[in-house]
Amino acid sequence: MATNNNIPNFHFEPTYHKNLNKKARKVGLSPIEFVFQKMVKNSVKAIKEHKNKTIFNHIYPLSDVQSMIDNSIKTNRLEFTYSSFEAKGFRPSMEDAHFIVNIKEGLLSGLFDGHGGSEVAKFASSYVQNHFSIFLEKCEGNVYATFHLLLKSLDQEVKMNNAWDDTGTTAVICFIDYTTHLIYTATLGDSEANIYRSDNGKSISIPLSCIRDWSCEKEIKRAKKAPHGKLINENQRFVEFNPKKISFEHKNFRINVSRAIGDKISNPKKKTVISCKPKVTVHQIKPKDVVILACDGLKDYVQEHEIVYRVKGDPKEVAQNLVNYAIEIKHSKDNVSVLVVNVS
Structure with missing residues (x-):
């Protein structure tokens, strides 16, 4: 290029x-x-x-x-x-x-x-x-x-x-x-x-x-858009700083990556939580x-x-x-x- x-x-x-x-x-x-x-x-x-x-x-x-x-x-x-x-x-x-x-x-x-x-x-x-x-x-x-x-x-x-x-x-x-x-x-x-x-x-x-994960500032901002998403640590406790995963308790679904392909369950309509932007x-x-x-x-x-x-x-x-x-x-x-x- x-x-x-x-x-x-x-x-x-x-x-x-x-x-x-x-x-x-x-x-x-x-x-x-x-x-x-x-x-x-x-x-x-x-x-x-x-x-x-x-x-x-x-x-x-x-x-x-x-x-x-x-x-x-x-x-x-x-x-x-x-x-x-x-x-x-x-x-x-x-x-x-x-x-x-x-x-x-x-x-x-x-x-x-x-x-x-x-x-x-x-x-x-x-x-x-x-x-x-x-x-x-x-x-x-x-x-x-x-x-x-x-x-x-x-x-x-x-x-x-x-x-x-x-x-x-x-x-x-x-x-x-x-x-x-x-x-x-x-x-x-x-x-x-x-x-x-x-x-x-x-x-x-x-x-x-x-590498982008839930500890990154921009990723945290995106996570806060999720109506039912909560950031948690390795002990599954809700945290504001240094989170390791996002948890969707109403769906019994947790994921540690903030960018990926798929994971439709984590992305409610018009709200991008798990991003596919590389x-x-x-x-x-x-x-x-x-x-x-x-x-x-x-x-x-x-x-x-x-x-x-x-x-x-x-x-x-x-x-x-x-x-x-x-x-x-x-x-x-x-x-x-x-x-x-x-x-x-």
């Missing part, structure tokens, strides 16, 4: 693009430049937010994200080797779904951590694979708009199925553009993507996901990078500095080792799914 001054003639979802054009004009930018800046800002946020959660700051990059991005057309083509591994762990069933696929425009991968069942996660995985290129073409190469409109469409499809009213899924989707070597990441919920890179002989992690980031990908997508079954139990030092070997070996480490050593109580992409 090159940044240029040409305003695209969007004929797809005209209201969305009209609003996008209006916001861009307000700050004197083209729509492409405007969304590119938004993605860069989100990339900076992702790194800062992850740094603030750990004492192991040395595993994260010191450089400014903007200086790492060169969105010119590249003449060399990146090559990818990839694999994945999953285990249901101590859960009675597997509710995750994932894919990695080469498409005409680049490499597309996605991981979906279902809750309330596996159906929505499986549907989402298939839907994104089958529709990403269609939306990208209709959005004239605007990856930011593609992610937003694709996930909105997916959410609408899921909510049309009444059998899925109390089920949903998180999502983390990565698209690596063959021409610019940029990786775009859309995140809903607590599944995450990272780049693992050797920087001056030091192994570092570059977070690609902005946080989208952009970053430069380089040869020898390793991209990993993982669900919270890994991330909640294995600290990032532990992951950094285990990203060695071929993709299949790395994925399997991380899953086994989470379950056997760290005693993860959730499904664990890991996707690994080696770049050369």
